[in-house]
Amino acid sequence: MPRFSCLFIILLLxxxxxxxxxxxxxxVHPYLPALEIKQRFSLLIAYLSRQLQRDITLHIxxxxxxxxxxxxxxxxxxxxxxxxxxxxxxxxxxxxxIYLLAKLQIGDHAYFQGKIVVTMKSPYKTLQDLQNKRFAFxxxxxxxxxxxxxxxxxxxGIQLHIQHFLGSHNNVALAVLLxxxxxxxxxxxxxxxxxxxxxxxIATTPKISEHxxxxxxxxxxxxRQHLKQSLLNLxxxxxxxxxxxxxxxxxxxxxxxxxxxxxxxxxxxxNN
Numbered sequence: 001m002p003r004f005s006c007l008f009i010i011l012l013l014x015x016x017x018x019x020x021x022x023x024x025x026x027x028v029h030p031y032l033p034a035l036e037i038k039q040r041f042s043l044l045i046a047y048l049s050r051q052l053q054r055d056i057t058l059h060i061x062x063x064x065x066x067x068x069x070x071x072x073x074x075x076x077x078x079x080x081x082x083x084x085x086x087x088x089x090x091x092x093x094x095x096x097x098i099y100l101l102a103k104l105q106i107g108d109h110a111y112f113q114g115k116i117v118v119t120m121k122s123p124y125k126t127l128q129d130l131q132n133k134r135f136a137f138x139x140x141x142x143x144x145x146x147x148x149x150x151x152x153x154x155x156x157g158i159q160l161h162i163q164h165f166l167g168s169h170n171n172v173a174l175a176v177l178l179x180x181x182x183x184x185x186x187x188x189x190x191x192x193x194x195x196x197x198x199x200x201x202i203a204t205t206p207k208i209s210e211h212x213x214x215x216x217x218x219x220x221x222x223x224r225q226h227l228k229q230s231l232l233n234l235x236x237x238x239x240x241x242x243x244x245x246x247x248x249x250x251x252x253x254x255x256x257x258x259x260x261x262x263x264x265x266x267x268x269x270x271n272n
Contacts (some may be wrong), residue, residue: 023055024219027076029067029085031142031168034060041080043243044234051230052223063167064141077219078227083208084143087265099224102231103212103257106250110210110261115201116152117176118183125254127156127203131242134162136172136184143265146167149185151268174197180236189248206268209261213254214253232256 003132018272028037037060049056059076063065068085070076072093081089083219089098103110118124124133130153131204138145146165164181172184173194183202186194191201213231215224234240235253244251 002032002139004039015227017196021054024052024055024077025057025059025075027059027061027067027070029064029080029081029082030060031138032170033176040247043246047234047237047239047243048227048230052226053241064139068141072216072217073217073241074216076216077223078213078215081142082141082211082213083262083265084147084269085141085154086212086214087262087269091161091266091270094238097217099213099215099217099219100257100259101213101224101228101255103261104210104251105194105250105253105255106210106251108210109254110257111207112144112188112270113207114148114205116149116185116203116205117173117185117191117201117203119177119179120198121201122182122200124183125202127153127178129202130158130160132159132161133182134180135160135164135246136175136181137163138169138172138185140165142169143187143208144187144205145172147189147269148208148265149203152203152205206264208265209257212257 018241026041028041030037032040032234038058041058045058057171059070061070064082064085066081069090071079089096093228106112116127116130127271128210135153137150145168151262160240162181166175169186169190172186174188175181177194177198191199215227219227231254234243237243244253
């Protein structure tokens with residue numbers, strides 16, 4: 001989106017004054033560089049700030065585990081969270097009250113997938129070809145750059161010679177392209193970004209329900225309900241496309257979410 005258009009929308013959304021209360025804290029896991037995350041969520045924060053009549057502060061944790069700890073420690077009011085981290089939260093802290101708000105819908109579906117990738121010149125064509133090879137993962141708590149592909153490799157009986165965690169999907173893609181690893185795991189969005197540079201997929205993950213927004217007990221029931229409705233109603237606003245596509249290309253709506261949407265991921269991660 002052009003810088004002028006982005007600024008215009010922010011000014012439009014913030015044209016009404018917010019109430020003199022302490023800012024709400026919105027947390028996002030570090031799935032991209034911090035500056036890019038700030039840019040992607042700037043319009044959404046402006047929209048929500050207007051809807052709730054509250055200032056909103058964006059907080060980006062240094063890693064996925066810190067993001068989780070900030071949530072269960074009630075250091076944030078609401079958060080954007082990956083599916084695997086959400087499932088871990090519900091499994092490890094079953095008594096902690098989590099309030100589901102909405103999840104992403106890309107086009108006409110509310111799920112996403114990942115790829116296990118090699119270079120175009122690589123001789124490897126199947127998971128079995130990766131036996132005793134060098135493999136790059138992203139963050140240890142990432143759905144598509146570690147946990148789901150790890151489960152797939154285990155089910156295929158693959159033992160890796162070398163495995164390293166590089167922190168992000170982009171880092172994995174670049175490391176594989178540079179030949180530092182024989183293969184790696186990344187989400188579809190990043191695969192499409194680097195495919196033309198020489199990446200090739202040899203396996204695709206199962207469909208996993210999309211990333212979601214959650215609220216913590218720190219946020220009042222009234223504000224939780226208002227926030228939920230604001231997220232779900234966004235797609236009906238005249239400026240919705242600008243806000244949604246700024247977060248993620250092809251993001252079409254924020255839709256209803258329920259705990260059972262992630263049951264197949266629970267089975268994949270905890271019952272194998």
